[in-house]
Amino acid sequence: MAGHDLIDGYLATFARRLPADAVDELADGLTETYRRHLATGVDERAAAAGAVAEFGTPDVVIAAFVRQAPGRRVARLLLCWGPAVGLCWGTALVLGHWPVPLAVRLGVGLSLLTVIALLVVAATGLHSYRRTRLAAAAGLGVVGLDGALLVAVALTAPPFTWPLALAVPASLTRLALTARAIPRLLAHS
């Protein structure tokens, strides 16, 4: 890569933990930094050590990438939005007296818990970019759950209640925005 084992080892750390495009960009910058140090007259080892020190420790650099990762941002938005939408649907189900079979309740409940767990993992921690990629899977789960609820409303035509009137547009909006974000999340995977 940049021409020195120290730099190649440093970049290998990023290659294991960041997207390929980010690593290429870091490699270019690191090579420029290394050459600038060499131009000051120091030997190759000192130039490589200086370039690596100037770039920052892998943990600092990776945390900076994780903070701005699209998956982390989307996961945080969905976690903020989720309780309000969930409250609307929960209230609508109770007030509307929907005859939901136990197996369906369990299936939806387990799916919901799985999605929440994926979102929490994607939204937290600063040491693993890979974790933010789980937001794409969670997003697919959100789209599936919202889609299933909307189809259920369309098929069963439950009686009108205000929570239902709020839940349907909330889920439609979330579904549309999440579906739009998923290709971008997958592109960063």
Added chain:
Amino acid sequence: MKPEAQALKGHLDVLLLATLADGPRHGYAVKEALREGSGGRFDLPTGTVYPALHRLEAAGLISGAWSVADGRRRRSYRLTPAGQRKLVADRANWREFASAITTMLEGSPWPATT
């Protein structure tokens, strides 16, 4: 990180935009422009400049394009029209803010009260 670098965190976005005012630069050139333009005061860990550029790109304020230089892939950034507008607006806001602070610190006399 130097204390100056810590202090610039809240202003990093506009400073990065300013480094692109004269035309496209790649990440390392942006970092160097920041360091040289501040007389060495704003010397961030180079590796943290790239995520900040990605954030500005996601916000639509800059756009990036790949090229090949010396056999390496290189991503260069330029201001978008939205980025240019933000830079102009932030410069004006900063001038007003700095002027107010300077007036306070360097001391025109306080108006008398009754």
